[in-house]
Amino acid sequence: MALFMDVHRKVTGLTPGELEEIARSGLETARAKGVEVRNFWYNAKEGCIFCLCEASSKEAAIEAHRASGEPIPDEIFEVKEGSLH
Structure with missing residues (x-):
């Protein structure tokens, strides 16, 4: 399994709670497809969502x-996890 970070651009008009609900609702489907979603981040000001998954x-x-x-996603990148600790 590899790690992937994706970017969704021009996402506007959603509250943090709505974004969380959307992300949670897709977890079962992702798992059924063999994808484990680790986390997501968003920047409401820029209208961007970033998702990290294993696939x-x-x-x-x-x-x-x-x-x-x-x-x-508008873009998706394979990434390697690093640590500063």
Whole structure:
């Protein structure tokens, strides 16, 4: 499994609670597709959401978004986790 960070741009008009609800609602579908969503971050001012997940491929991560009814990311990157501790 690899780590992927995706970016959703131009996301406006959602409260933090609504974003959390959307993210939580897709967890089961993502797991069924073999994708484990680790966390998400958002910047309301910039209208961006960032999601970190574990998946077998970039395509699997995108398919998990599609299957859960979430918007397809504008960009997705394979990343390696680092630590400062």
